[in-house]
Amino acid sequence: QVQLVESGGGLVQAGGSLRLSCAASGRTFVSYVMGWFRQAPGKERECVARISWSGGNPYYADSVKGRFTISRDYAKNTVYLQMNSLKPEDTAVYYCAADLTDWGTSSDGIEYWGKGTLVTVSS
Numbered sequence: 001q002v003q004l005v006e007s008g009g010g011l012v013q014a015g016g017s018l019r020l021s022c023a024a025s026g027r028t029f030v031s032y033v034m035g036w037f038r039q040a041p042g043k044e045r046e047c048v049a050r051i052s053w054s055g056g057n058p059y060y061a062d063s064v065k066g067r068f069t070i071s072r073d074y075a076k077n078t079v080y081l082q083m084n085s086l087k088p089e090d091t092a093v094y095y096c097a098a099d100l101t102d103w104g105t106s107s108d109g110i111e112y113w114g115k116g117t118l119v120t121v122s123s
Contacts, residue, residue: 002026002112004096009117012086016121020081022096022114032112033102034072034079035059038092038119045095047105049081061105064090086121093118 008020020036035050049070051058058070069082079096096114097103103110 004098004112004114006094006096006114006117009094009119011120011122014086014088014121014123016086017082017084018086018119020083020094020096020117020119022079022081024077024079024098024112029077029098030074032098032100034096034098035103036070036079036081037095037097037107038090039095039116040089040092043092045107047103047107048094050097050103051079052102059105083119086119088121088123091119091121 003025005023008018012018031053033050033052036048037045038048039045048064049060049068051070051072067085072079093116095116097110098112099110
C-alpha cells in the first residue's frame with residue numbers, strides 16, 4: 001500500500017522555523033515529482049513547493065520564496081520542507097504530494113497525497 005506520511009507540524013511563534021518531513025512507502029518515488037501544498041481555513045489548496053525527480057529547478061510560491069526550502073532524500077524515500085521566518089499567514093494544513101508528471105501549481109489529478117500536518121504560527 002502506497003502511503004505518504006507527513007510529520008513535523010506544530011505551533012511556532014512568528015519568526016521561528018519548522019521542518020516538515022514526508023516519508024513515502026509502498027513504492028519508490030525516485031521518478032516522481034514531489035512537493036508540498038497547503039490549505040488554510042476558507043482558502044483553496046495552493047502549491048507551496050515542488051521538486052523534480054532529479055532534484056533540480058525547485059518551484060516555490062512567491063509567498064514563501066526565500067524562506068522555504070524543499071529537498072529530497074532518495075535513500076530514505078523522503079521529501080522535506082524547511083520553513084524559516086514563519087509568518088502567521090503560513091498557518092495551514094500542509095500536504096505532501098507525489099505524481100509522475102509535473103503538476104504546475106494545480107492540485108488536480110495528483111496521484112498520491114498525504115493526510116496533512118497542521119502548522120500554526122502565532123503572532
